Amino acid sequence: MSNQARPASGSTRLARLTVADQVRDYLVVEISEGRLAPGSPIRELEIAELLGTSQTPVREALRELAALGLIDVRRHVGARVRDMAEQDLVDSVPVRAALESLAGRIAVSVPQPARDAIQLAYDDLLEAAEGGDPLVYAKASTEFHRSVVRAAGNDALERAWNSLGIEVMTIMATANHDGPLVEAARAHAEIVEAIGSGDADRAERVLHDHQDHYLPTTRRPA
């Protein structure tokens, strides 16, 4: 879905956003920052008017958000913001664990260049953490995990992972999080090492266990 126009981590790739993309981004921010509360109805024409566009791109954006599980759409009736409260965050953890540990297992036996992106993403993550902005950190963290999944070179895996809407989850989990970001970032070093070590079992285990960091109750393991 959002397969193109995804800015590469760090670099400023120029890719003009379509109106539909902008609407999607707008809605994601509104939802993840709580201005569109769970249960709020989202009417296509209302959003269209608000943003000065027509119904079509709004509609397209809504379908994407539905695919990410951010909203519920009932045909001919309308869309509302899903209540992602704790449940979805909790639900997504074992799924992430399953997918990312699989990615880790595959990634160790992939040619080196494919793994370079992981190191770069880790550097970006540290930098973002030092910046101190939770939103930037959340995005960098998402990109790091995405780089691991991508390194496996399995399209089906990447698609499944994308469908979890990790970015939004991470933003939501990080929003109320005022702990030390740098420390959280450093927890990812273990992943880089494990994949670099070439030990498939270790990479699998490390990535599986890492997901505990994203459980609400264990959010600040330090």
Place this chain on the structure above:
Amino acid sequence: MSNQARPASGSTRLARLTVADQVRDYLVVEISEGRLAPGSPIRELEIAELLGTSQTPVREALRELAALGLIDVRRHVGARVRDMAEQDLVDSVPVRAALESLAGRIAVSVPQPARDAIQLAYDDLLEAAEGGDPLVYAKASTEFHRSVVRAAGNDALERAWNSLGIEVMTIMATANHDGPLVEAARAHAEIVEAIGSGDADRAERVLHDHQDHYLPTTRRPA
């Protein structure tokens, strides 16, 4: 995405299909049966004219197909059928294994009513196999696996599984398959039993290993 209007296995739930849904189904069949070969360009207006609709529902269908990885879309340029030859089928197997084995592990400890649907889906599958139509069988098989995933009651898991486009995969894998369908159907009995047994490890293992049936080279293990 295709979250509603999915006919319940066997029963004839009345849910009128929107034009977009019909277009999607049309394209899925055309692609999976090879009439739209890999690499073929798909022009929105051409399909619209062909089916007597407007561009809008075609466009919507294409976005869904892109999300399933069935086509590649380049903005302002067009869509082409992806070459799913073997690679995507092979890629999806370990991902299915990871997701469905997780589903099995969870499903064993879920209240009984949630598991009834699995038995019903299995009955439908047997019936479809006896009918002899590979297309019907493929759909029933998909529904069976979906029922297992759904039994876990984890939305994130279900979404990730849906993103794999299992239905199309199964159709494609079954299309060139003229072996005994009933035998293939019975291979699913083991899954029903394992989940019914309450043994999480067993359910996980059975569902993991079952995926080998979908490897092209092992398609007819008998």
Place this chain on the structure above:
DNA sequence: TCCTCACACATTATCGATAATCCTTGACAG
């Protein structure tokens, strides 16, 4: 009281037409 059903309303789903964008081709300068 409770149920059924027709009708009005709110909202989406679809349409036909236009605007925006990208790719290609060919001319032209270096």
Place this chain on the structure above:
DNA sequence: CTGTCAAGGATTATCGATAATGTGTGAGGA
């Protein structure tokens, strides 16, 4: 001969308006 750039054509992206659909409401009967 090669690289750059500017039209032209093909296709998508967006628009504004209309059709189709699901839901709630209230009248009427059992």
